[in-house]
Amino acid sequence: MSVRNAILGLLAHRACHGYELHAAFEALVGGRDNWDVKPAQIYTTLIRLQESGLVVEESIEQDAGPEKRIYALTPAGRDELDIWFKESVPSEVHRDSFYLKLMLSLALEEVDSARIIQIQRAALYQELHRVTTQRQCLDARHDLARILLLDKAIMHLEADLRWLDMVEARFQEISRQPLPQPEVRLRGRPPKKDGDSAREETRC
Amino acid sequence: MSVRNAILGLLAHRACHGYELHAAFEALVGGRDNWDVKPAQIYTTLIRLQESGLVVEESIEQDAGPEKRIYALTPAGRDELDIWFKESVPSEVHRDSFYLKLMLSLALEEVDSARIIQIQRAALYQELHRVTTQRQCLDARHDLARILLLDKAIMHLEADLRWLDMVEARFQEISRQPLPQPEVRLRGRPPKKDGDSAREETRC
DNA sequence: GGTGCCATGTAACGCGTTACATGATTAT
DNA sequence: ATAATCATGTAACGCGTTACATGGCACC
Numbered sequence: 001m002s003v004r005n006a007i008l009g010l011l012a013h014r015a016c017h018g019y020e021l022h023a024a025f026e027a028l029v030g031g032r033d034n035w036d037v038k039p040a041q042i043y044t045t046l047i048r049l050q051e052s053g054l055v056v057e058e059s060i061e062q063d064a065g066p067e068k069r070i071y072a073l074t075p076a077g078r079d080e081l082d083i084w085f086k087e088s089v090p091s092e093v094h095r096d097s098f099y100l101k102l103m104l105s106l107a108l109e110e111v112d113s114a115r116i117i118q119i120q121r122a123a124l125y126q127e128l129h130r131v132t133t134q135r136q137c138l139d140a141r142h143d144l145a146r147i148l149l150l151d152k153a154i155m156h157l158e159a160d161l162r163w164l165d166m167v168e169a170r171f172q173e174i175s176r177q178p179l180p181q182p183e184v185r186l187r188g189r190p191p192k193k194d195g196d197s198a199r200e201e202t203r204c
Numbered sequence: 205m206s207v208r209n210a211i212l213g214l215l216a217h218r219a220c221h222g223y224e225l226h227a228a229f230e231a232l233v234g235g236r237d238n239w240d241v242k243p244a245q246i247y248t249t250l251i252r253l254q255e256s257g258l259v260v261e262e263s264i265e266q267d268a269g270p271e272k273r274i275y276a277l278t279p280a281g282r283d284e285l286d287i288w289f290k291e292s293v294p295s296e297v298h299r300d301s302f303y304l305k306l307m308l309s310l311a312l313e314e315v316d317s318a319r320i321i322q323i324q325r326a327a328l329y330q331e332l333h334r335v336t337t338q339r340q341c342l343d344a345r346h347d348l349a350r351i352l353l354l355d356k357a358i359m360h361l362e363a364d365l366r367w368l369d370m371v372e373a374r375f376q377e378i379s380r381q382p383l384p385q386p387e388v389r390l391r392g393r394p395p396k397k398d399g400d401s402a403r404e405e406t407r408c
Numbered sequence: 409g410g411t412g413c414c415a416t417g418t419a420a421c422g423c424g425t426t427a428c429a430t431g432a433t434t435a436t
Numbered sequence: 437a438t439a440a441t442c443a444t445g446t447a448a449c450g451c452g453t454t455a456c457a458t459g460g461c462a463c464c
Contacts, residue, residue, distance in 0.1 A: 001451070002301040009308035019415050028307055035299050041452060043417060048450075068415070085315055088327030089301045091364070094357040095239050097206040097293045103232055103349055104213030111289055123292030144378075145307055148371055153298040155363040160295070163356045170348065205423070223443050245424060247445060252422075272443070 003037060004045055008054065008073060008081040015058055015072035018042050030146040033134070046071055054080055102167070113171075121164050128157040207241060208249050212258065212277060212285040219262055219276035222246050234350040237338070250275055258284055306371070317375075325368050332361040 003025070010016060010024050022042045029035040049055040054077030058070040073081070098120055105111040135150040207229070214220060214228050226246045233239040253259040258281035262274045277285070302324055309315040339354040 002299060002304055003451080005301075006304050006308065009304070009312065012308075013311055017415075018417090022415095028304065035297070038453065039415085040417080040454085045451080084305065085309060085320060086323070088324050089305060091328060091331045091361065092296075093239070094353060094360075095206060096353065096356060097209075099353050099356065100206055100210050100213070100232065101288065101293060104210065104216075105289060106349075107217055108213065116289060119290070119292050124295060127295045144374065145310075148367075148374065149298060149300065149303050151370065152300060152303065152364075152367045155367055156298075156360060157295065159359040159363045160356075163352075163359055166355065167352055170352065174348075207423080221443075222445090226443095242425065243443090244426085244445080249423080 003041060004049065005081070005084045007042070007045060007049065008077055008084070011055065011071060011073040012078065012081055015070050017068040017070050018046055019068075021046075021071075028145075030143075030149060034146075034149060049077070053077075114168075117164055117168060121161065124157055124161050124164070128154065128161070131157065207245055208253065209285070209288045211246070211249060211253065212281055212288070215259065215275060215277040216282065216285055219274050221272040221274050222250055223272075225250075225275075232349075234347075234353060238350075238353065253281070257281075318372075321368055321372060325365065328361055328365050328368070332358065332365070335361065 006025055006028070007021055010021055010028075016024070018039070022037065022039050025035075025037050025042070026032065029037075046055060050057060050071070054074055055071050056074055058072040102113060102116055105113040105116045131150050131153050135147060135154065138147050138150075140147065210229055210232070211225055214225055214232075220228065222243070226241065226243050229239075229241050229246070230236065233241075250259060254261065254275070258278055259275050260278055262276040306317060306320055309317040309320045335354050335357050339351060339358065342351050342354075344351065
């Protein structure tokens with residue numbers, strides 16, 4: 001989804017061929033380290049966009065070199081882009097692999113959950129160090145965008161680390177007391193009543 | 205990937221059929237609001253796991269009811285699970301849709317980036333409110349796991365909001381000065397030299 | 409005559425989603 | 437009866453990845 005919309009955005013700037021889009025995307029995110037987009041994805045996405053009528057193959061340049069298919073935004077594509085700009089991006093719902101892992105490690109007695117936490121913390125610190133270092137190499141004036149991106153990553157990594165500390169603290173609080181095992185229980189939640197759209201937040 | 209591993213974890217606990225796995229997964233993450241797994245995904249993942257030899261169809265119960273295929277973990281499946289427990293989960297690399305959107309809005313003069321930020325902030329606050337409310341309805345003793353999950357979500361949302369504030373502040377700092385437009389430029393990064401594995405972090 | 413950039417793809421697979429479909433049991 | 441729950445799937449699509457493949461051009 002992100003790449004698709006990014007392509008629309010880049011084409012709104014000016015018509016491009018696939019290779020240029022790939023290069024532009026990399027420039028936008030600051031290199032492969034941050035977001036490694038494969039050319040294959042660009043080209044297949046362009047095909048899908050073309051099939052949806054959001055993009056057209058404008059012309060094929062062939063002057064002294066490999067053929068270049070120039071893609072341009074259609075009015076429908078422009079509409080899609082405007083819609084994207086008008087709505088918020090859904091907040092990366094909490095599909096949290098680590099949480100799952102931790103819970104499953106609690107359910108399986110033969111797995112050491114403290115170890116799981118320890119491993120994750122080490123990885124987070126390592127990543128934090130990598131990103132922090134990368135950030136310090138950038139010039140505040142020229143690379144503002146990249147700095148902002150890295151700052152966001154740093155803030156999230158720090159949040160993850162604080163969360164890990166919190167988890168450990170909570171586990172130690174109740175260290176003797178049997179943990180609320182997320183055991184494989186069926187019929188875990190009461191039957192959903194009707195009319196509960198996503199909006200009834202205040203009700204428990 | 206997460207669901208796949210979660211299934212392995214649940215089957216390590218005991219052999220199940222698809223429906224039970226689906227229910228167990230929902231119990232684990234605390235309902236559809238947090239992580240909506242469709243039955244279709246469970247069943248297709250089970251098929252893939254079976255094809256990979258990580259899971260076997262143990263038997264088909266048929267006593268007085270619809271048929272139930274009971275799946276069990278194979279030794280190879282158990283190995284995979286142990287490997288998962290042994291390594292850290294990769295830290296959700298910063299494939300940040302909103303960052304892309306913001307940068308593209310800067311490149312397109314006809315789009316108001318301040319508006320983009322404003323829309324996103326509103327959505328984040330709304331989500332934060334939803335999650336916070338949901339969290340307050342839980343019992344600290346019985347629902348510890350779910351509380352931890354929601355706490356993580358809250359911490360991430362707060363980080364996102366702080367980041368938005370930061371972005372706005374930076375933009376205002378340099379409000380007159382031309383923004384370092386992430387324009388569609390090609391050849392954005394110098395040619396990669398050889399031997400730069402992911403480890404050389406300290407170099408710029 | 410390589411190496412590296414420019415430029416384009418295809419094939420196959422994994423994960424996830426939506427939509428559709430079937431049928432049995434149990435509770436009201 | 438009919439609704440909900442139990443239980444299982446298929447088909448098609450979207451997004452992303454890996455691996456493979458082709459070829460021209462420029463520079464040393």
